[in-house]
Amino acid sequence: MDTAIEVQGLRRSYTGRGSESSYEAVRGLDFSVRQGEVFALLGTNGAGKTSTVELLEGLAPPTSGQIRILGLDPFHERAVVRPWIGIMLQEGGLPSELTALETARMWAGCTTDARPPEEALALVGLEGRADVRAKQLSGGERRRLDFALALTGRPRVLFLDEPTTGLDPQARRTTWELVKSLRDEGTTIVLTTHYLEEAEALADRLAIMTEGRITVSGTPEEVMAARPSRIRFLLPPGLAPAQLPLSLPAAVHDRQVEIRTQDLQTTLTELLLWARAQGVVLEALDARSASLEEVFLEIAGEQNEWKRHAAAVQGGEAA
Amino acid sequence: MSTTRSERPERTVGPSQRATAVISAASLRRMRALARAELTLLVRSRTALWVALLMPLMMVLATYSATEEMDLSEAGLSQGEAVLTGGVGMVLLVVIYLNLVPALVTRREERVLKRLRTGEIADSEILMGAALPTVTVALVQCLVLVVAGTALLDVSAPGSPIVLLAGIALGVVVLVLLAVLTAGLTKTVDSSQITTTPMLLVCAVGSGLFIPLEIFPDAITEICRALPLTAPVELIRHGWIGGLDGTEVASAGALSLAWVVAGVFAVRRWFRWDPRQ
Numbered sequence: 032m033d034t035a036i037e038v039q040g041l042r043r044s045y046t047g048r049g050s051e052s053s054y055e056a057v058r059g060l061d062f063s064v065r066q067g068e069v070f071a072l073l074g075t076n077g078a079g080k081t082s083t084v085e086l087l088e089g090l091a092p093p094t095s096g097q098i099r100i101l102g103l104d105p106f107h108e109r110a111v112v113r114p115w116i117g118i119m120l121q122e123g124g125l126p127s128e129l130t131a132l133e134t135a136r137m138w139a140g141c142t143t144d145a146r147p148p149e150e151a152l153a154l155v156g157l158e159g160r161a162d163v164r165a166k167q168l169s170g171g172e173r174r175r176l177d178f179a180l181a182l183t184g185r186p187r188v189l190f191l192d193e194p195t196t197g198l199d200p201q202a203r204r205t206t207w208e209l210v211k212s213l214r215d216e217g218t219t220i221v222l223t224t225h226y227l228e229e230a231e232a233l234a235d236r237l238a239i240m241t242e243g244r245i246t247v248s249g250t251p252e253e254v255m256a257a258r259p260s261r262i263r264f265l266l267p268p269g270l271a272p273a274q275l276p277l278s279l280p281a282a283v284h285d286r287q288v289e290i291r292t293q294d295l296q297t298t299l300t301e302l303l304l305w306a307r308a309q310g311v312v313l314e315a316l317d318a319r320s321a322s323l324e325e326v327f328l329e330i331a332g333e334q335n336e337w338k339r340h341a342a343a344v345q346g347g348e349a350a
Numbered sequence: 351m352s353t354t355r356s357e358r359p360e361r362t363v364g365p366s367q368r369a370t371a372v373i374s375a376a377s378l379r380r381m382r383a384l385a386r387a388e389l390t391l392l393v394r395s396r397t398a399l400w401v402a403l404l405m406p407l408m409m410v411l412a413t414y415s416a417t418e419e420m421d422l423s424e425a426g427l428s429q430g431e432a433v434l435t436g437g438v439g440m441v442l443l444v445v446i447y448l449n450l451v452p453a454l455v456t457r458r459e460e461r462v463l464k465r466l467r468t469g470e471i472a473d474s475e476i477l478m479g480a481a482l483p484t485v486t487v488a489l490v491q492c493l494v495l496v497v498a499g500t501a502l503l504d505v506s507a508p509g510s511p512i513v514l515l516a517g518i519a520l521g522v523v524v525l526v527l528l529a530v531l532t533a534g535l536t537k538t539v540d541s542s543q544i545t546t547t548p549m550l551l552v553c554a555v556g557s558g559l560f561i562p563l564e565i566f567p568d569a570i571t572e573i574c575r576a577l578p579l580t581a582p583v584e585l586i587r588h589g590w591i592g593g594l595d596g597t598e599v600a601s602a603g604a605l606s607l608a609w610v611v612a613g614v615f616a617v618r619r620w621f622r623w624d625p626r627q
Contacts, residue, residue: 088468090467090468110470110472113469113470114470118468118469120461120464120465120468122461123460123461123465124460124461124462124464124465124466125460125462125465126387126391126457126460126462127460128390128391128394128395129387129390129391133387133390134387136383136386136387137383137384137386137387138383138469139383140379140380140382140383140384140386141380141383141384141466141469141470141471142469142470143376143470177465180465180469184469184470
């Protein structure tokens with residue numbers, strides 16, 4: 032399968048007014064996105080998602096590193112790349128006094144081989160709101176109008192920066208369906224999102240960013256499989272932690288027992304057989320594979336812990 | 351894995367063609383689409399309509415009453431001549447400068463400029479497309495002034511229309527550039543009423559719109575001659591009534607072009623596309 036996006040050694044620094052205040056938001060990214068794939072970029076606020084996407088979109092040149100979109104440099108060959116890509120920014124950009132249709136018409140006039148404005152509105156389910164001015168549209172409707180603009184040029188590569196933020200659950204589902212059908216037609220989609228279930232539902236592959244780097248990447252299944260599953264239950268009254276089967280690596284806090292395992296089925300079987308043999312009831316028993324959310328929180332947590340550690344070390348040195 | 355450069359059908363002019371066609375058909379189409387939207391926005395804003403249609407009329411009438419008491423013999427102009435030639439400059443100044451600054455600030459703060467830059471339209475096309483409606487409104491009013499003045503105020507028809515048109519064209523470009531630069535310095539739409547005042551006063555008083563420059567002391571006249579709008583206004587006046595020799599026309603043209611070059615440089619360097627707030 033062909034590569035739509037190729038990124039090597041990507042870095043982006045912002046230099047402030049003073050020479051001291053330079054800040055590196057993107058710290059060496061390497062990844063590629065195949066054609067017809069949905070690639071999700073996850074991360075906490077300030078992880079560098081938007082900074083990265085802006086570079087891919089050609090809105091700014093990278094400080095160093097290389098980007099190829101359909102084989103071209105998105106910044107220096109902008110005029111050639113733009114007709115092939117569609118972009119939805121994180122925030123608005125709609126003139127408040129223009130109606131949805133007028134806005135779509137303006138955008139179509141600025142676009143090569145454009146869909147008719149009415150068709151673009153219908154794609155996102157806004158045909159009934161064509162004559163409403165942007166300022167009177169709801170937040171979610173404005174987001175969908177923005178999406179319609181991104182689709183106007185029938186893009187081969189689509190960049191969606193938090194496309195469903197502010198949408199109600201119904202509209203979010205509709206957007207998901209649209210993303211899936213675009214993917215099925217062969218559109219390559221780069222998506223950033225806060226919603227982990229969105230990445231789980233849409234992404235063929237994903238990458239989690241922390242502090243300007245990709246910490247984990249792969250298919251959602253790969254990412255989740257790399258983390259242990261977990262079993263929780265309350266320690267049966269009258270049993271000491273030492274009486275639990277030794278083969279199970281259990282952590283006990285008060286009565287709460289937690290077991291982490293790479294092989295959920297075997298571990299769970301062993302635990303349940305032990306419980307039957309002992310004749311005890313495992314209260315609040317709960318067993319689950321790692322969810323994307325857990326993976327994400329764990330990575331964010333590690334990062335915070337590492338930061339605290341670094342701060343403590345620095346504090347120690349200073350004292 | 352290979353990329354798909356070869357498979358991709360050609361959608362735009364290639365880089366080599368692009369260099370030869372300065373303004374392509376696609377470029378015109380984009381500017382027209384943006385100008386249409388911008389015109390809709392102009393018509394929907396009561397303030398913008400007021401500034402575009404009534405204010406220039408009031409300013410020209412103000413010039414008329416201001417020159418009534420004035421001794422214009424030193425400038426060699428009749429009252430009608432002074433009012434009408436200054437009036438053309440005044441219309442350009444008020445309609446273009448005072449409308450374009452708040453329009454650009456509004457688009458920037460609503461992130462419209464940032465959004466447009468994600469599309470195919472080029473930066474220069476965005477600015478030209480946004481300026482097109484007000485420039486057109488200003489030019490129509492100039493035409494009305496020339497026709498009405500010739501018919502009603504006993505002023506002769508323009509003597510060298512080409513110089514008159516060149517003066518108007520240079521005035522338009524200089525004012526659009528000044529408006530773009532002022533918008534770059536303006537934080538909010540409200541503050542544009544303040545940020546536009548200095549340039550408005552400097553141009554109105556110092557570039558011979560209200561009062562011919564010859565009435566000032568010589569030293570001040572010389573400073574005023576270097577101002578961005580003065581040379582275009584001199585060309586407009588000469589193109590209509592005459593009064594400059596060939597060298598003076600050439601140097602006024604050269605000075606205007608110098609301002610245009612400086613303005614383009616400054617816009618590329620300092621214009622802000624992203625919101626300030």
